[in-house]
Amino acid sequence: MxxxxxxxxxxxxxxxxxxxxxxxxxxxxxxxxxxxxxxxxxxxxxxxxxxxxxxxxxxxxxxxxxxxxxxxxxxxxxxxxxxxxxxxxxxxxxxxxxxxMGLVFQEYNRSLFPWMSVRRNVEQPLRKRLGKADRRTAVDEALAAVGLTGHEEKYPWQLSGGMQQRVAIARAIAYRxxxxxxxxxxxxxxxxxxxxxxxxxxxxxxxxxxxxxxxxxxxxxxxxxxxxxxxxxxxxxxxxxxxxxxxxxxxxxxxxxxxxxxxxxxxxxxxxxxxxx
Structure with a gap:
């Protein structure tokens, strides 16, 4: 053989x-x-x-x-x-x-709110689950995990397609x-x-x-x-x-x-x- x-x-x-x-x-x-x-x-x-x-x-x-x-x-x-x-x-x-369960779709530009900053996009699903301080910590950890520290106050339309998908992933994992x-x-x-x-x-x-x-x-x-x-x-x-x-x-x-x-x-x-x- x-x-x-x-x-x-x-x-x-x-x-x-x-x-x-x-x-x-x-x-x-x-x-x-x-x-x-x-x-x-x-x-x-x-x-x-x-x-x-x-x-x-x-x-x-x-x-x-x-x-x-x-x-x-x-x-x-x-x-x-x-x-x-x-x-x-x-x-x-x-x-x-x-x-x-978290969801991440192909069309990241439709899943993000263009009028919200990166931070607010990631924070949105957490508003009814966590207090303000805990939300901030969860968002910071999620953005660090996907390599977006420093981009918190940018808007989706200011980011590349790959970075927008990172935001979508960060939003999903912030929810744990x-x-x-x-x-x-x-x-x-x-x-x-x-x-x-x-x-x-x-x-x-x-x-x-x-x-x-x-x-x-x-x-x-x-x-x-x-x-x-x-x-x-x-x-x-x-x-x-x-x-x-x-x-x-x-x-x-x-x-x-x-x-x-x-x-x-x-x-x-x-x-x-x-x-x-």
């Missing part, structure tokens, strides 16, 4: 298709489906999706374009009810956005959620900024112990970030496979992507999405 074949077999034997042994789940997605309309106009977006997310885990969701990833995330967040099935947080059904849902959050920034934000969100996950569920269309990004990857089928989507990413941490943009195991996992996930072997 060649070295390349041996690496391939070793890597894929660890990438357990069933998702590996179940640990204590923080979120359980229990065979949810989502359809729109009725009769001849009915559109089936999500057919049957089941997986879990575990405490402190970085879970990525990938699939073909238009497969229903964003619809799935809206169901997970409680912004949209599934047609059937159930999403549970700590065993309780999610029927509206729960307080333990147990789980953070991120919908293609780096799709609208340039390549260099994307690399910086990928490493930032890994650091946030490690520092705060937040469970992250990250939807992306970028296979390289998913393999670099994830502990496990949920691979969705073409629409209407089902879970095609759950792949364990057994790469060493901390991850490094150069060293990790130079590993033979990284290349094999990337190739495998790509083949599952495009349907080639």
């Amino acid at each position: 060649s070295n390349t074949s041996k690496v391939h077999d070793d890597v894929l034997s660890r990438a357990v298709r069933s998702g590996g042994e179940r640990g204590t789940a923080i979120v359980e997605v229990d065979h949810i489906a989502k359809t729109y309309g009725s009769g001849a106009k009915m559109h089936e977006a999500v057919r049957d999706v089941a997986f879990d997310a575990r405490p402190g885990e970085f879970l990525c969701v990938v699939g073909p374009s238009g497969c229903g990833k964003t619809t799935l995330l809206r169901c997970l967040s409680g912004l949209m009810p599934p047609t059937s099935g159930e999403v549970r947080l700590h065993g309780r059904a999610i029927t509206s956005p729960p307080p333990q 959620p147990e789980i953070l849902l991120m919908d293609e959050p780096f799709a609208s920034v340039d390549a260099q900024t994307r690399i910086e934000l990928e490493d930032l969100v890994l650091e946030v996950c490690a520092t705060y112990g937040i469970t992250i569920l990250f939807v992306t269309h970028d296979i390289d990004e998913a393999v670099y970030l994830a502990d496990r990857i949920v691979v969705l089928s073409p629409p209407p989507c089902v879970v095609k496979e759950i792949v364990t990413i057994d790469l060493p941490r901390p991850r490094d943009q150069i060293a990790t992507k130079a590993l033979a195991e990284y290349s094999e996992l990337r190739k495998h996930v790509f083949e599952q999405i495009v349907g080639r072997h």
Whole structure:
């Protein structure tokens, strides 16, 4: 057997298709489906999706374009009810956005209030939870965590796209959620900024112990970030496979992507999405 074949077999034997042994789940997605309309106009977006997310885990969701990833995330967040099935947080059904959950979307320029300073944007969700002094401390810590100390009094329109997304991430972590849902959050920034934000969100996950569920269309990004990857089928989507990413941490943009195991996992996930072997 060649070295390349041996690496391939070793890597894929660890990438357990069933998702590996179940640990204590923080979120359980229990065979949810989502359809729109009725009769001849009915559109089936999500057919049957089941997986879990575990405490402190970085879970990525990938699939073909238009497969229903964003619809799935809206169901997970409680912004949209599934047609059937159930999403549970700590065993309780999610029927509206729960307080333990933070959200970061792709369109950061729409999620920030342009008339508010960076500080006020990050502070906004905390106003009913913390007193003034505690809010200030939480905001300062969150902005320091994303590298925005010194930009507190600027407005979103004065910042680059990458910096605006850092503000959105700071707002989410200042709230100290147990789980953070991120919908293609780096799709609208340039390549260099994307690399910086990928490493930032890994650091946030490690520092705060937040469970992250990250939807992306970028296979390289998913393999670099994830502990496990949920691979969705073409629409209407089902879970095609759950792949364990057994790469060493901390991850490094150069060293990790130079590993033979990284290349094999990337190739495998790509083949599952495009349907080639």
